[in-house]
Amino acid sequence: MNNAFMQEAIRLAVENVRSGKGGPFAAIIVKQDRIIAAGANSVTSTNDPTAHAEVTAIREACRALNTFQLTGCEIYTSCEPCPMCLGAIYWARPDRVYFAATASDAAGAGFDDSFIYEELKRPHAGRRIPFEGMMREAGLEPFRAWVQKDDRIRY
Numbered sequence: 001m002n003n004a005f006m007q008e009a010i011r012l013a014v015e016n017v018r019s020g021k022g023g024p025f026a027a028i029i030v031k032q033d034r035i036i037a038a039g040a041n042s043v044t045s046t047n048d049p050t051a052h053a054e055v056t057a058i059r060e061a062c063r064a065l066n067t068f069q070l071t072g073c074e075i076y077t078s079c080e081p082c083p084m085c086l087g088a089i090y091w092a093r094p095d096r097v098y099f100a101a102t103a104s105d106a107a108g109a110g111f112d113d114s115f116i117y118e119e120l121k122r123p124h125a126g127r128r129i130p131f132e133g134m135m136r137e138a139g140l141e142p143f144r145a146w147v148q149k150d151d152r153i154r155y
Contacts, residue, residue: 005076008076009027011026012026021040023044023111025041027075029073029074029076036065037061052085054075054085055084055088058092071093075094077097077098077099080103081099091155
């Protein structure tokens with residue numbers, strides 16, 4: 001845990017708001033006490049709903065390290081990650097995540113993602129955006145091909 005890294009994430013989040021580039025979120029990724037990547041929310045400036053700070057920083061870090069996993073890294077984020085970012089973090093597998101503001105703090109500023117957690121508990125057809133399965137048998141073919149592939153890279 002390093003206060004300077006968190007201060008940098010918070011500084012980037014404030015700068016992002018003041019510049020008009022996006023929301024009040026930023027994240028940095030550290031490896032061996034060195035910042036290797038940074039990201040700030042740019043959802044509205046890029047018209048990309050996945051352009052959250054953590055996702056952007058993870059993409060940059062993986063490019064910089066030439067890997068799809070962030071083992072040996074730590075993420076410092078200005079706010080507790082949303083469900084999408086949480087998923088990306090788990091897939092990236094950093095050693096630890098530090099956050100400053102909480103999800104409740106974000107909700108108080110108008111960034112409430114608690115409905116997503118509630119949606120995940122609902123049956124597919126009962127969600128705000130209904131999910132319908134189709135062509136399951138055909139959809140299993142890519143998995144069969146994967147399992148048969150001798151040189152697959154596990155992740």
